[in-house]
Structures are given as structure tokens and as C-alpha cells.
Amino acid sequence: MAGLDITLIGQSGIRWLVHAGMSRTGREPGITLTDGGVKALMDAPIETDWIEDTEGAIFSGDRFLPRDLMLGFAMADELVGAGVTPGTTEDQFRREFSSRPDPWNPGFQHTQVEVDSELSTFTPRRLSVQLRDAPDMEMKQDPYSKRVFQIAYELRAAQPLWESKKDVSVFTKSGSGSGSGFVTVSNPADTACRHTWILTPGVWTLPDPSWLGAPGHRAPAGEFASRTVMVEVKASYGGLRITRERRKLHASTLTGQNALSAMGGKWIRFDIPPHTPPTQLPISVTGAPSSGARAEIHMPRLWTRPVGMEL
Known part of the structure; x- marks a missing residue:
């Protein structure tokens, strides 16, 4: 029924x-x-x-x-x-x-x-x-x-806004040194996604593209289609959280301490637009410790209605 x-x-x-x-x-x-x-x-x-x-x-x-x-x-x-x-x-x-x-x-x-x-x-x-x-x-x-x-x-x-279960995409690198790969981002909801990165120690190059396209066909495009942000996560941080959410510190350690200095004067600028299909974005790390490196991008799903409005 x-x-x-x-x-x-x-x-x-x-x-x-x-x-x-x-x-x-x-x-x-x-x-x-x-x-x-x-x-x-x-x-x-x-x-x-x-x-x-x-x-x-x-x-x-x-x-x-x-x-x-x-x-x-x-x-x-x-x-x-x-x-x-x-x-x-x-x-x-x-x-x-x-x-x-x-x-x-x-x-x-x-x-x-x-x-x-x-x-x-x-x-x-x-x-x-x-x-x-x-x-x-x-x-x-x-x-x-x-x-x-x-x-x-x-x-x-x-x-x-109504919230459904968030999506998380993960990139991992085993062992020390450098590595690269992709994370998959998407936004089926009808409001912009203010995502959050959670990073382990290392020097990360994170994707932060601008987007263009009709609903269901959004893709990295425009003046900042290839924009990236380099972030150094020191071992003393334990880990770093970078968020686009309002009313929260843009960059902080996992214990809540201010870590804006890790951003090198740059910010993650672009939200994931409403009705963005799954899209792979490149990510890389250097200087990973022997335990390896891990990056997570957390994507909340916020809706104007409790039903419908989906991609």
C-alpha cells in the first residue's frame, strides 16, 4: 500500500x-x-x-x-x-x-x-x-x-530541511608514500550538498570544482572546473575535518581544535549542486605514514519535502 x-x-x-x-x-x-x-x-x-x-x-x-x-x-x-x-x-x-x-x-x-x-x-x-x-x-x-x-x-x-541517510565515499592508500585515485560524489536531493572531508595525516590534494549543467546532468565545468586545494594534515592533528557546513569551523582537528592553518589560506568553496549524478573526482596524497592514508567525503542529503523531489 x-x-x-x-x-x-x-x-x-x-x-x-x-x-x-x-x-x-x-x-x-x-x-x-x-x-x-x-x-x-x-x-x-x-x-x-x-x-x-x-x-x-x-x-x-x-x-x-x-x-x-x-x-x-x-x-x-x-x-x-x-x-x-x-x-x-x-x-x-x-x-x-x-x-x-x-x-x-x-x-x-x-x-x-x-x-x-x-x-x-x-x-x-x-x-x-x-x-x-x-x-x-x-x-x-x-x-x-x-x-x-x-x-x-x-x-x-x-x-x-528533511534529512535522509548521508552518503560517504572513501579513498584509501596502503603503506607510506604517495598515492592517487578517485572519490565518487553525488547529490540526488533538491538542495545543495554542503559536504565534509575527514582526512588522516599526509599532504592531500582535494578536488573542489565548480559545476554546470541541467539537473541530472551536472558536471565539473566553468572557470574552476579543475580547481584543487592542497591540505597538510600533521600527525599531531590526529586527523582533520574540513566542512562546508555553516556555523561550523571550516577546518578542525578531530578533537575540535582550530586547524585553519592547514588550509594554507585556501578554502573548499563549492557545494555539490542539487540533482548531481554520481561523478568521480580525482584525489591524491603524498607523505603518507607507514600506516597508510584515508580520505572520506561525507555528503548529507537534505530535502525540502519528506517525500519525492529526487533525481
Whole structure:
């Protein structure tokens, strides 16, 4: 059966299947999304900028905004099992959400909305959410005596894009000395891929091309089609992480120390465009230690929708 399965992965790690649009086995938790109670689950919000003049306007850019969504739930204690104290299920579910991180828990993870579908190849996709406002419980009658709860959660996803499993391409060289080869990059998603390199000690020449071409036919091209960046990873670093992700240090050791000096004044400049097919890019290393060398390129998959939009 085609459709969407929607699961809430709570802060405790418990999975709450709240909508089963595909055939599945297993007992439901007594909680389901209400009809008409879901808002802003599909497209990520954007804001466009325009420069106006006497002949109209010229597009100057756009940006994704935080996603504010609402999920309405119906909860029935008697569906969970006999002997359940009224309100137990609702109370446990409420404790899966918070408006802020837990500063005492180093492994804290905000609640995630997970959407799985047979309509997509790259699935499931997840969105991390936190409370934007207090949940609104319907109180037209006493829900504890009726043992049925209607409650709406107003949530915010600070990062509004849905994330599917990232892809990783690896180049390895055994033993000391020099070596060369290829990594395979791609981006089936409908937003640009801000990739991350993880490197072991050695002097690396990394590919950083500009791209051109229609969706599905992107290829290294243009003024910087053959651009590379040389990076020296010292043994004292233990390893180096270079990332295009915003709000993160561009180059750091694997322990989080600033290592911008390793870049020699250069930066990895180009994202992998949306809808880029698998493409091999050359990579090389010199001065590898006797244990060999390894380079990984990590490619997150970020989508404007929880389903579809694929290459």
C-alpha cells in the first residue's frame, strides 16, 4: 500500500508510530494524528529577496526559514492495554518534547519526526523539532474521565530541511608514500550538498570544482572546473575535518581544535549542486605514514519535502 508512515522518535528514544499509511505489523501505541491536525509538514518555508526598480524587480536571492509546524494527536488509554492509569500515555508522550536542550545530558537529542514511504528511494527522512509553544489540550470535557485526549503541539524545526541517510565515499592508500585515485560524489536531493572531508595525516590534494549543467546532468565545468586545494594534515592533528557546513569551523582537528592553518589560506568553496549524478573526482596524497592514508567525503542529503523531489 502506497502512503506515508509517520513516526515520532522521542527524546527518550521511544518510537511512536502516529500514522500508518503503509501496511505494517505491530501494535499501535494508542496515539494517532488527527484529521486536519497537521500543518506545514511538506515544503520547507522560504523567503525571497528582490531589488525593485522602475521596471519591476530583479530576483536577488532566497533563504530557508525556520519551519513552524503543528501536529494534532488523539490519544486513547484503553487502546494501550487494560489497567492503564488515565493520562499515563498522554503524560509519557508529553515528556518526549521540550523547548530547549537538556544541559545535563551530553547525549541529548530533540524529538524527531520520521517519514517513511514507498514513494521515495531515499527514505526515511527526519526532521528535528522542539516545542515552540505549550501544547494545547482540548478541555471541552474532562479527558481523564473520558480517557480520550485531543492535544495539538506547536513545534519548530530550526533546520527546516528533511534529512535522509548521508552518503560517504572513501579513498584509501596502503603503506607510506604517495598515492592517487578517485572519490565518487553525488547529490540526488533538491538542495545543495554542503559536504565534509575527514582526512588522516599526509599532504592531500582535494578536488573542489565548480559545476554546470541541467539537473541530472551536472558536471565539473566553468572557470574552476579543475580547481584543487592542497591540505597538510600533521600527525599531531590526529586527523582533520574540513566542512562546508555553516556555523561550523571550516577546518578542525578531530578533537575540535582550530586547524585553519592547514588550509594554507585556501578554502573548499563549492557545494555539490542539487540533482548531481554520481561523478568521480580525482584525489591524491603524498607523505603518507607507514600506516597508510584515508580520505572520506561525507555528503548529507537534505530535502525540502519528506517525500519525492529526487533525481
